[in-house]
Amino acid sequence: MNSILTLLRGQGAAYSKLLAGPILIVLILGMMILPLPPFVLDLMFTFNISLSIMILLVAMFTRKPLDFAAFPSVLLFATLLRLSLNVASTRVVLMNGHEGPDAAGKVIEAFGHFLVGGNFAVGLIVFIILVIINFIVITKGAGRIAEVGARFTLDAMPGKQMAIDADLNAGLIGEAEARKRREEVAQEAEFYGSMDGASKFVRGDAVAGLLIMVINVIGGLIVGVGQHGMGFGEAAHVYTLLTIGDGLVAQVPALVISTAAGVVVSRVATDQDIGQQVMGQLFSNPHVLFLTAGVLGLMGLIPNMPHVAFLSLAAILGATGWAIYKRQQREMEEQARMPLEQETAAATTAVEASWDDVSLVDLLSLEVGYRLIPLVDHTQGGELLQRIRSLRKKYAQDVGFLPPVVHIRDNLELRPGDYRILLSGVEIGKGSAEPDFWLAIDPGGIDQAVQGVPTQDPAFGLPALWIENGVREKAQAAGYTVVDAGTVIATHINHLMHQHAAELLGRQEVQQLLDRIGREAPKLVEDFVPKTVSLSTLQKVLQGLLAEEVPIRDMRSIIETIAEYVPRIVAQGGTPDATDLLPQVRRSLGRALVQQWFEGKNELRVIGLEPRLERVLGQAISTSGALEPGLAETVLRETQAAVEQQEANGDPPVLLVPTPLRTALAQFLRMHIPHMAVLANSEIPSDHIIRVTAVIGGQA
Known part of the structure; x- marks a missing residue:
């Protein structure tokens, strides 16, 4: 019974979340059509004010724009809610305005009498000022920031995607983290694009507020004088106050939500909310506070100036600056003591070594001189990382297993244009490249020579020339194979990976191959390792094939052949060995060979x-x-x-x-x-x- 109740509660919560949006839209549209009593209007106006305050506070406490990704939709709903309330309140004001100042509810009465003192001229001026602040200052600025942010975000998307691919290719992040970052980049572009459009709602709301106010005043005069027999001055006073109260009760939440929109789009994404950023950056320098306090103190000493206000604020700022200065001094003294304490602690603990002191060697790595760093730096337009990732994919498709990640680092001990390729920390190849030049490789039979610096293709040892960009088309027309420096290094890595394929295939890669086949043909690999053959023997067979550059893509035939011949060897009293199995496997792969x-x-x-x-x-x-x-x-x-x-x-x-x-x-x-x-x-x-x-x- 408890489980059934729990299930029903879970389904009820799910349905409530699913239906919340449609129900809200229906209620908003209903308020535009159905008449509402003044008490319900008071509740809805109060809810609108509380909703705007909640939106502003959520915007203040977000650390990055995507933390409030629903803001454009919330902005749309809040704008529709205000407009529907304007329609509902207009209906009540025009129908019942002749009954008195509270005819449209207590909230409108309070905004029309208490906030502006019952003076419709003052209320009109305050309303127009609020609309100008909202429309011209806040909304226009937030819309411009959203427009520029959307444009820059779209322009930066390719670079961010390449940075994610580079980190993934270098092994710094996993596939799941890369997928998450790509989604965040796409969501950020969609968010700023939505904010660019949503800002138009707020601007339209401000214009609609002005028009609604004018229409309500004119309509009130017509209804009061023509239908209820009121004098022109009385009708103007009553209906104008009610209209101004109605406008103010709508414009105050609109101003708050516009401020929230400006906060969301104008902030810089950090690990702090907007309040922490402002306090941490505006009041972090005590010298600024000292100078500000000095200027206020001088102004407070000028005759006929409000001495108490200026001198009091100067004293507060000076005391605040002094407190911040003393706190920073204590922090600097603590930081100065920390290295000594850490050194002492290290001296006491350095006697004992741990497994953390062991640094593992990368299986496959590339070291480059400092002139080649732009080739591997995506921020400088380097494409070598993307090419290495592509060649790893091509290698996996051609050879039959995924090679290890190529870890790239700079080495200041190398000459500026040199690079070297290491396998398990041991150099297996090296060469040099010129980032601003092109390598023209002579495939043989070149009749027309071009001008360049003689060299050799590092991958295959063919004669070549380093040529300038202006000579590139001439070299291609002469029959040279022309490639850039990044392609030279990537080709060299690919060539060495094929040469040392047997050394790149470890037990982990063999197990991953078996797992990959097991997902498609589970019966084929069931009990194959270790019942039929050991993982080590299978690895040696595959390495024997790779040593002679035989692809191992057809793992199905390899496994079936081993599974067929191992029982024969065991029946003859022998032990399955890679030396005996390799010829049989090669025979089964005869057509591929x-x-x-x-x-x-x-x-x-x-x-x-x-x-x-x-x-x-x-x-x-x-x-x-x-x-x-x-x-x-x-x-x-x-x-x-x-x-x-x-x-x-x-x-x-x-x-x-x-x-x-x-x-x-x-x-x-x-x-x-x-x-x-x-x-x-x-x-x-x-x-x-x-x-x-x-x-x-x-x-x-």
């Missing part, structure tokens, strides 16, 4: 081994597991010649060998010819045609 080097081709033009050399290599590897120095030198020399012949013919440098020789030859040749691939006969699909176009150890 062939497509990687022979995309769209059915005929495979490859390098082959001379049969006698093939037998010699098989005997050497089976007996000693390695090649003799003389044999190794011969194989390397002839392989390089065969690779050059392949590249001259436009064919890929792929060596096709028997399955028992593939692993050993691949490890040997990869150290000397890293851009060459070694495939086994068993890895070639049966529907492809093999044509040997170059032979190692003889002529074809």
Whole structure:
């Protein structure tokens, strides 16, 4: 029973929040149509005044504009409420105004008689002044601030989005925090845009107040003289006082809400509300208070001046300044003592070390000289962070796993234009870049040279030139590949990430791969690790593929192959090992291996081994597991010649060998010819045609 009551109360609260807005709109529109008795008018006018005071106080205590994001809608509702009250009160004044000053309620009577002393001329002047203050000063200023704020906020959105992306790419924030910040940026733009439009409501309300007052005075004279037989002077006095009271009771809340709008749009977002900001900044300097007190004191000594007022305020300001000065002195003395106390505490606690003293090394990082800082600083228009993020995404799509975040920092020990790339704190690549120049890379066959500073492409070692911006189009027309400094560094990072892919794949990345597959095919990975194979063995298999630049996108085939062959190895009394599983996995990925080097081709033009050399290599590897120095030198020399012949013919440098020789030859040749691939006969699909176009150890 209690749970049912709790559920009903929760649903009731939800429905009350859901229906609050529509009910409020219906009530506001109803007040414009249905006649209200004077007592209800008093209650509604009192509620309108209290609502305006609440809005002002909420605006005063907000720390940033988005803390009161509903303000434009609240402003609209408050304006509609005032206008509906004006319509309702006008109806009552014109219908019952001849009965006396309280015919429209006590609130209007109080504002028409007590606040202006029953003098309709004074009331008229006060009303017009309030309208001028609201319309020309507060509303116009707040509207202009909202308009400029909306424009600047929209202009700053791309920079803020890039800053969020840079922090996300550098690992300073997570995806959830980045999403939250992006939403705040969008909400801020929408808020200022809404405030720009909502300020027009207040301006229109002020104009409507003037028109309503004029209409009510004229209408009152017509009704009083024509319908109730009142004299012209009596009708003018009665209806004008009631109209002024009605106008004042509406304009005072309007002035308060306009002030709240100015407070919201004119404040600067900090961790303090507007009162703390004003008090902390206006009264923070005692010298300002001393000088102000001195000026007031001098003015108070002038004859015929109000000495008591000037000298009293000068004394108050001087005492306040002295109190602030003494407080600041105490704070400075405490701050001076704090370093000594901290040093003493550090001396007593420095004896014991803790795990907090251990600094972990970033897996992948980039260090730049100070001239390259603009390339990685989004505030200076640097695009390298965005490019690194894009290449990480492209790398994940091509290779099959998400590489670690590239942590970027400046290093003053480097030369100004140098950079270096580190893997687990160890340098794996370095180069130099010129932020204000373009790198023109010579792909070969350039006939027309351009003027520039000779250098080398840091990623691939190709001859290149650093050229000025004016020579860029000429270099492109001559056949050079022209890129900017940020692209040079990003390309170098991407090249090294592919070279060291096996080292970038850790156990955490392997587990994340399994979790990713498990969401789509849970049965495939169920009990796969550690029941079928250990996580360490799976990692070594994947690293073996990545070491020869074989993508691991097809994790489904890799897992199915391992799951198929592990029971066979166990049945034969063996232990599943990456050395045994890797050839089987490569065989299952045969089509992907062939497509990687022979995309769209059915005929495979490859390098082959001379049969006698093939037998010699098989005997050497089976007996000693390695090649003799003389044999190794011969194989390397002839392989390089065969690779050059392949590249001259436009064919890929792929060596096709028997399955028992593939692993050993691949490890040997990869150290000397890293851009060459070694495939086994068993890895070639049966529907492809093999044509040997170059032979190692003889002529074809």
